[in-house]
Amino acid sequence: MPQQSINIVGGGVIGLSIAFEARRRGYDVRIFEKSAFGGQASGAAAGMLAPYAEVEEDPDDFFVLCQDSLRLFPDWKDDIQSVSEQPFEYTASGSLTVFFMKPISWLLKRRWNGKVALVLKQNGGTII
Known part of the structure; x- marks a missing residue:
């Protein structure tokens, strides 16, 4: 069976994260970015993972997803750092x-x- 490929439009944090996970699962990955990787919205968002600051009065499914993502992030960060052998700046500081x-x-x-x-x-x- 030929290797499946995935094209990703956008080389920000989300696009690069999807590319990383897809590549780990054996997909051939191509990323299309019109400017610098990690720029645009990723640079403006300050890298915050803050589900509690975003929730309205009643938590919804999206809030639960964000909360789960925050809980899983430290292990995922360690995976990125291990594979890339590059430092990964992250501080769990609260809001x-x-x-x-x-x-x-x-x-x-x-x-x-x-x-x-x-x-x-x-x-x-x-x-x-």
């Missing part, structure tokens, strides 16, 4: 969300659904 509205505690509790949260109430300085 800080700042709210400037008075009646926010109910929304924060609902949005974060049990995640660690720190709220400073403007009137009284109470920490919840």
Whole structure:
């Protein structure tokens, strides 16, 4: 059986990640990029993996996918570093969300659904 090939349009983080995984699975891979690899949207996104900052009031299937991806990322990063023998810059640092509205505690509790949260109430300085 001839080797199957995959053409990928875009050499950003997502395109290169797809190419890496496809190649590991034995596909012949071609990447088409109009400028520099890793530029465009990949350079603008700052490389953030922040599913908790993106979720609205009710987590949906996309949020669950993003959360699973974040959980799997450290092992995948190690695979990339091992195969490429190149350093891989990654810092698991968390996120800080700042709210400037008075009646926010109910929304924060609902949005974060049990995640660690720190709220400073403007009137009284109470920490919840």
